[in-house]
Amino acid sequence: MGEKYKLIANNKKAYHDYFIEEKYEAGIALHGTEVKSLRMGKCSIKESYIRIENGEVFIYGMHISPYEKGNIFNKDPLRVRKLLLHGFQINKISGQLAQKGFTLVPLSVYFSGSLAKVEIGLAKGKKLYDKRQDIAKKDQRREAEKEFKVKNLY
Numbered sequence: 001m002g003e004k005y006k007l008i009a010n011n012k013k014a015y016h017d018y019f020i021e022e023k024y025e026a027g028i029a030l031h032g033t034e035v036k037s038l039r040m041g042k043c044s045i046k047e048s049y050i051r052i053e054n055g056e057v058f059i060y061g062m063h064i065s066p067y068e069k070g071n072i073f074n075k076d077p078l079r080v081r082k083l084l085l086h087g088f089q090i091n092k093i094s095g096q097l098a099q100k101g102f103t104l105v106p107l108s109v110y111f112s113g114s115l116a117k118v119e120i121g122l123a124k125g126k127k128l129y130d131k132r133q134d135i136a137k138k139d140q141r142r143e144a145e146k147e148f149k150v151k152n153l154y
Contacts, residue, residue, distance in 0.1 A: 008116075009043040009109040016131065018105060018123035024093070026057065027084035028109075028116050033067040038116055040067075043109050050083065050104035050120055052094050057083040059106060059118065083118060096122055 014020070030038070037043070042065035050059050059081050085093075096102055107119040126134075 004111075004113060006111040007108060008038055008041055008111065009045050011045050011048075011105065011107050013046060014105045014107055014121065014123065016126075016134070018103070018121070018125055020105075020107070020121040020123050021102070022096075022122040023107065024085065024089060024120050024122075025112075026118050026120055028059070028118055029082040029084060030064075030116060034064050035116060037064050037067045038109070038111070045106045045109055045118075048106050050106060052090060052097065052104070055087070055090060057085055057090060057093075057104075057120075059083055062106065062109075083120070093122060101125060 044063040045059075045061075048059055048061035048063075050057060052058075061078060062081060063078055093104065097104065101124050103123055103125070105121050105123050107121045109116070109118050111117070
C-alpha cells in the first residue's frame with residue numbers, strides 16, 4: 001500500500017538481554033512539540049520499560065528531547081506516555097505477563113506514514129549462558145563471512 005516507515009530509535013540491547021516471543025505495534029499519545037522532536041530523530045528508548053496499569057499501557061523512561069523552538073509548549077522529556085492498543089490486545093498481553101518470567105520491552109520507535117508508532121515485544125529474560133551462546137554464534141558467522149570474502153577475492 002506504499003506505507004512509508006522511518007526508523008527513529010532502535011533498542012538493540014533488548015535483543016541481547018531477552019528472547020522476543022511476540023511483537024505488537026502500538027501508537028503513542030504525544031503532544032505537538034514531541035512529534036516535531038521525533039521527526040528530527042531525537043528519541044532514546046535504551047532505558048525504557050512498559051507497564052500495564054488499570055487496563056492501559058504506559059511507557060516509562062522514553063526520552064524525547066525538547067524541541068528547540070517549542071519554548072513553553074515543551075513537555076518533560078522523561079514523562080510517562082500512554083501507548084495505544086486495542087482492548088483485546090491488552091487483555092492477551094496481560095494474560096501472558098501473568099506467566100513467570102515474561103516482560104514487555106520497547107523494541108523500536110518509527111513513523112508509519114504520519115503516525116508515530118512503538119514496536120513492543122513480549123519478552124523472556126536470557127541467562128548469562130544464553131548471551132554467551134549468542135555472542136559465539138555471531139563470532140562464527142563473522143568468521144565464516146570473512147573466509148568466504150577472502151576465498152572469493154582470488
